[in-house]
Amino acid sequence: MLTLAILSARAEDFWVKKNWKQWSKEECTKILQDSPWTKKWSKGNVNLTAALPGNSGASSEGAGGENSPEIHYYVQFRSAEPVRAATVRLQMIQLKYDKMTDAQKKDFDAKAEAFITKTYEDVILVHVDYGSNVQTFERQMATYWKSIPPESIPIDVYLISERGDRIPPVRYISPQNGSYSFELIFPRMKSNEPIIHAGDKSVSIQFTHPAVGTQSTSGGDPLSNLSPTLTSFGEERVLIQYKPDKMQVGGKPSY
Secondary structure, three states: OHHHHHHHHHHHOHHHHOOHHHOOHHHHHHHHHOEOOEEEEEEEOOOOOOOOOOOOHHHHOOHHHHHOOEEEEEEEEOOOHHHHHHHHHHHHHHOOHHHOOHHHHHHHHHHHHHHHHOOOOOEEEEEEEEEEOOHHHHHHHHHHHHOOOOOOOOOOOEEEOOOOOEEOOOEEEOOOOOOOEEEEEEEOEEOOEEOOOOOOOOEEEEEEEOOEHHHOOOOOOOOOOOOOOOOOEOOEEEEEEEOHHHOEEOOEEOO
């Protein structure tokens, strides 16, 4: 059983065995959603009382939202090369790269090369995608994260080292377009020492999720359309732990 477990773990390390241009859509999704560089944090509830037919708002958004509401975050170390490679490869698949003209391929390749080979010697870039299976909740999350001024840093946001150092980001970026995402930029060094040391077994990302649903105080959408049976979510700390010794490619750290 131990041998099979080891073989299975090695088989999943396709990012080591295959060139990124040969990654499948499923392999890209794995790196971007469930890998050493990306972790999912989610919170869900099951409503014991089913919504009545004909209700408006969130109760009309589908059985998944009305019976099992969920909020989630995918938190990526995007300064890690495998994450950037998976992002580009997924775009290649979605845009049907093989059917592009030579001029289109040349333009795409130039942009992809610049994105993948960009160096992050001084900072660690963390990309966060968020969402919910209830549209009203998702919009309220977006209202909160997009309302933070560009030059401000959200409270209680830290990169936490194995030694317990709590490092706040030096910059927060939340696109004002339709993207449900934001980015946190942390310094890579502190007092002339790396925040993540060679041999560290853990590093964590922390931030605070806002209240959504009837508990929301962030403005957002009117709450009158929410089903009274729909569970809301209170403000809560999100804490996600990573293992630096797994965040490696070719024996070298990549984060």
